[in-house]
Amino acid sequence: SYTTKLNVPGHGELAVPTGLFINNEWVAPSGGETFSCVNPATGEKLADVAHASKEDVDKAVKAARHAFKTVWGTKVAATVRQTALLKYADLIERDAEKIAALESLNSGKGIRIARDADIADSVACLRYYAGIADKVFGQTIDSFGEEKFCYTLHQPIGVCGQIIPWNYPSLMFFWKVAPALAAGCTIVMKPSELTPLTAGVFCDLAIEAGFPPGVLNLVQGLGATTGDAISRHLDIDKVAFTGSVATGRRISIAAAESNLKKVTLELGGKSPLLVFDSSDIEEAADWTALGIYFNSGQDCCASSRVYVQESIYEKYLAALKKRAEACAIGLPSDEKTSFGPLISAGQRDKVINYIESGRSEGARVVTGGQKWPQSNGGFFVEPTILADVTPNMKVVQEEIFGPVVVVAPFKDEADALELANNTTFGLAAAVFTNDTRQATRVSAALDAGTVWVNQAALLHAGVPFGGFKQSGIGRELGTYGLEAYTQVKAVHNNL
Numbered sequence: 412s413y414t415t416k417l418n419v420p421g422h423g424e425l426a427v428p429t430g431l432f433i434n435n436e437w438v439a440p441s442g443g444e445t446f447s448c449v450n451p452a453t454g455e456k457l458a459d460v461a462h463a464s465k466e467d468v469d470k471a472v473k474a475a476r477h478a479f480k481t482v483w484g485t486k487v488a489a490t491v492r493q494t495a496l497l498k499y500a501d502l503i504e505r506d507a508e509k510i511a512a513l514e515s516l517n518s519g520k521g522i523r524i525a526r527d528a529d530i531a532d533s534v535a536c537l538r539y540y541a542g543i544a545d546k547v548f549g550q551t552i553d554s555f556g557e558e559k560f561c562y563t564l565h566q567p568i569g570v571c572g573q574i575i576p577w578n579y580p581s582l583m584f585f586w587k588v589a590p591a592l593a594a595g596c597t598i599v600m601k602p603s604e605l606t607p608l609t610a611g612v613f614c615d616l617a618i619e620a621g622f623p624p625g626v627l628n629l630v631q632g633l634g635a636t637t638g639d640a641i642s643r644h645l646d647i648d649k650v651a652f653t654g655s656v657a658t659g660r661r662i663s664i665a666a667a668e669s670n671l672k673k674v675t676l677e678l679g680g681k682s683p684l685l686v687f688d689s690s691d692i693e694e695a696a697d698w699t700a701l702g703i704y705f706n707s708g709q710d711c712c713a714s715s716r717v718y719v720q721e722s723i724y725e726k727y728l729a730a731l732k733k734r735a736e737a738c739a740i741g742l743p744s745d746e747k748t749s750f751g752p753l754i755s756a757g758q759r760d761k762v763i764n765y766i767e768s769g770r771s772e773g774a775r776v777v778t779g780g781q782k783w784p785q786s787n788g789g790f791f792v793e794p795t796i797l798a799d800v801t802p803n804m805k806v807v808q809e810e811i812f813g814p815v816v817v818v819a820p821f822k823d824e825a826d827a828l829e830l831a832n833n834t835t836f837g838l839a840a841a842v843f844t845n846d847t848r849q850a851t852r853v854s855a856a857l858d859a860g861t862v863w864v865n866q867a868a869l870l871h872a873g874v875p876f877g878g879f880k881q882s883g884i885g886r887e888l889g890t891y892g893l894e895a896y897t898q899v900k901a902v903h904n905n906l
């Protein structure tokens with residue numbers, strides 16, 4: 412009964428699973444509770460989704476533990492996991508059009524971007540981790556004379572709780588499950604309550620890909636209930652989280668207070684972008700627009716703080732204004748749309764309040780600054796530029812998580828670095844300069860887990876990603892992302 416018939420643009424009526432997925436079966440929540448999600452482009456309700464209780468989380472953990480001990484982890488060769496992951500990638504690719512349309516409907520992102528970025532990158536992530544699943548090697552340490560030697564085993568951590576946000580519902584799902592499955596872990600996944608829909612489709616496809624019962628389990632629900640039950644569960648070995656700093660802190664505390672489960676956190680950002688006077692202004696403005704307006708600014712590594720060398724400040728602002736005003740705002744189902752609504756009314760109001768705060772603290776609104784006049788019931792905010800900001804303004808210190816970039820001038824390299832690093836965050840940064848020695852110097856000095864040189868916003872499955880400072884703990888993606896789901900065992904031998 413937990414299936415919702417949804418009218419998905421371009422695909423007619425689709426039956427979308429909205430239950431809980433435990434042991435490869437769809438089940439109802441034990442308390443019979445549901446929550447609803449809405450279409451951010453219209454404000455209309457999309458579906459009622461099963462709300463997992465603490466007992467449901469416990470059932471999912473038991474299923475995951477049993478699978479870990481019997482059919483996954485060290486019980487199968489890595490090539491078995493590799494084969495299933497490759498098949499999974501093929502199935503997502505086969506159904507990409509439908510999945511992208513559902514993603515676009517639930518998250519508000521333009522259909523073309525959902526298909527060509529979110530779903531394409533999800534497939535790439537699965538294939539990347541399938542490729543390295545059988546390339547996890549230990550060491551032999553044979554420096555103790557001929558009668559003794561040691562070796563290391565890289566063993567899967569066990570049952571992993573995974574909690575993800577709403578800004579990239581599909582991609583975050585695969586950034587989490589692909590390395591965990593490759594390493595041999597079993598999973599209890601909780602999507603965001605705002606964007607629960609594509610995850611259901613991914614569970615159906617997991618059966619078809621050949622993952623045994625209990626390997627991948629899905630519990631839908633709110634953070635304070637379902638998410639908290641995961642963080643506190645005594646038989647979960649690790650929790651991997653992406654979301655806000657405040658929630659990351661709560662999850663860390665819950666993990667520490669319960670069983671000291673391992674924790675990795677991918678949190679927020681307020682990423683600086685530096686434009687030196689030797690750079691190509693038009694090119695820098697192109698990348699800045701992508702960096703701040705992609706996904707309507709709802710991006711943890713959005714280039715949200717821009718510092719420009721004073722001699723080119725006004726020229727750069729004019730170039731960025733042109734791009735902000737050229738953003739293709741529109742309905743997510745339109746192929747031309749590159750800039751959709753924000754995820755919720757709450758998020759929209761939060762962003763508008765930040766703009767007002769910037770205005771009242773003396774920032775210059777170069778463009779945008781309000782709800783999109785053609786919003787109807789949707790949660791659209793115009794692409795916005797706030798210029799002449801000063802370091803202590805709220806809009807400079809806090810993460811807005813919307814299409815608002817703050818811009819200020821700097822004098823020289825030392826000044827630029829001081830402004831850039833004056834933040835509690837450290838997720839990403841970008842530097843535009845034609846001087847390669849300056850690029851190398853500045854990249855080394857920026858407090859950030861990712862630095863882009865003469866570009867912005869690009870992430871790849873094969874390149875590690877994560878935060879300095881309060882932007883997180885641990886790394887995802889690349890070989891580091893796989894290691895994060897293993898633990899090292901040293902075996903000492905006496906012959």
Ligand code: NAD
Pocket residue numbers: 574575576577578601602603604632633634635637638639642653654655656657658659661662677678679680710711712810812838882883
């Ligand atoms: P959020 O922290 O409110 O929610 C994220 C997830 O945590 C959701 O699934 C939510 O249900 C769950 N959650 C909420 N309270 C919880 C609790 N007490 N215990 C356990 N789980 C709980 O964040 P959001 O609003 O969904 O996402 C926006 C934030 O995520 C931004 O700060 C953004 O920067 C960050 N983000 C970071 C990355 C990254 O990789 N670093 C990527 C995307 C988003």
